[in-house]
Amino acid sequence: MKVLAAMSGGVDSAVAAARAVEAGHEVVGVHLALSRMPGTLRTGSRGCCTIEDSSDAWRACEKLGIPFYVWDFSERFKADVVDDFIAEYAAGRTPNPCMRCNEKIKFEALLDKAIALGFDAVATGHYATIIEHADGSRELHRAATWTKDQSYVLGVLTEQQLAHCMFPLGETPSKELVRAEAAERGLSVAQKPDSHDICFIPDGDTRGWLAEQIDMTAGPIVDSDGNQIGEHEGAQAYTVGQRRGLKLGRPAPDGKPRFVLEIRPKENTVVAGSQELLDIDLITGIRLSWAGPPVAEAVTGRWFGIELQIRAHADPVPARARVEGQAAEPQLVVELMEPLKGVAPGQTAVMYQGTRVLGQATIETARSHNYQPV
Incomplete structure (x- = not known):
């Protein structure tokens, strides 16, 4: 098969591409440029899609002896992931940008382009498995190891998309084995740390980042009965279940911590109450x-x-x-x-x-x- 390997610059995608090559497929590597102004270097395990990541992906493809390309999906990423993230928070909701990226970028825009160019499948380093039945139907299943299972963020995939997906790491029992395999193959990313947090907010300060994107004004924090118990600096920066950052001046009558129960963006109000609620x-x-x-x-x-x-x-x-x-x-x-x-x-x-x-x-x-x- 002709396989497009999505190369993030990390160890998982590098080993997934290597296994696709070893399986005898005709493999081409591609790195997605998701930002018009990518950072030069990562900060430990924070962020992704940097120039360093692109270079790491290129070096992996060089080692594997496969062609390497960079595709600019920055405009699509901004519209479908970043702008959607801002709009959801502005409406008082809590989005998952990784789900949106998988849905709109990696397994819609990327997959559509790959198929249009004659590729049979896209291979990624996700930990999940696909089961194909005798009648040709396909199901998505968890990975072999629970601790690395990524089937949740792939839940947006349709059966039609699963027909063109490959997850070569799905049956691998542990990440340690993947790193060991990368080292044996001479891949320089063998010990590269995993990326965490939201890729377009590499410092992890979601509230601070949102404050620069959304017009926020101070408003009341009320209890479940509607009594004001504090003041916030912008309702859109909170999420249901949050405890830290409420800065309530007085304790609850029962002395227990209070959590965000509800965001009311139209009223610019945050509702807080006991954990039981x-x-x-x-x-x-x-x-x-x-x-x-x-x-x-x-x-x-x-x-x-x-x-x-x-x-x-x-x-x-x-x-x-x-x-x-x-x-x-x-x-x-x-x-x-x-x-x-x-x-x-x-x-x-x-x-x-x-x-x-x-x-x-x-x-x-x-x-x-x-x-x-x-």
Whole structure:
């Protein structure tokens, strides 16, 4: 097969490309330039997509003996990821930019261009597996090792996209083995640290960065009964479940810490309360997609059992779900068997059955028997 290897400049994508070459595929490496003004050097494990990363990707391709290209996706990245991130926070929601990047950049823009150029598949260094059945249908599953599993951030992929994806690291038991393999292959990125945090906010100061992008004004922090208990410097910089940064002058009557329960951007108000009020029992989701064939109950509107995961490294919780409406915008309804804390509108809810990723939806509402947001 003709395979396009997405080269981030890290050890995972380098080894994934090496395995694709070793498997006998015709491999071409490509690094995505996602910023018009990339930093020259990374700061430890913070940030990505720097000039250093591009150079590391090039050196890996040189070592593997495969062609290397840089594709400029900076305008698309700004529109679909960065601007979307700002707009979601401005609306009082908490987006996941990695999910949006996978959906819009790595497995839409990149994959579409690859197919148009005659490639059969795109290979990445993600830790996940694809199972193909005898009838040609495909399913997305967790990686062999739970600690490195990245199936959550791939939950936005469709069955059509899975048909053109390769995840060569999916069955690898540990990251240590990947680093050891990179060293044996003579790849200079063998001990390069993993990137963390949001790539376009490399210093990790999301609130400070948002303050430069969104017009923020001071406003009240109120308790669940509407009584003002403090003041914030901009409601959009907070997220549900947050504890730090509230700067409340007086303690709660029970002396316990208070957390953000709700963001009301139209009123420029933050609602804070006890941790117990963060227990979520019911979630509704929009922008529903399936990572493989939909379950049969999706068409009939019947309940089906799932495990729900709302963060990349969170434990899934048992739940049941059903799909309401079969129009252009069906809604996912999820009843949780165990409460989840700090669920925020805008987050991504990924559904599992065992190791299989069923699909995902963007959380629109999160309800609790203890507290009902406005």
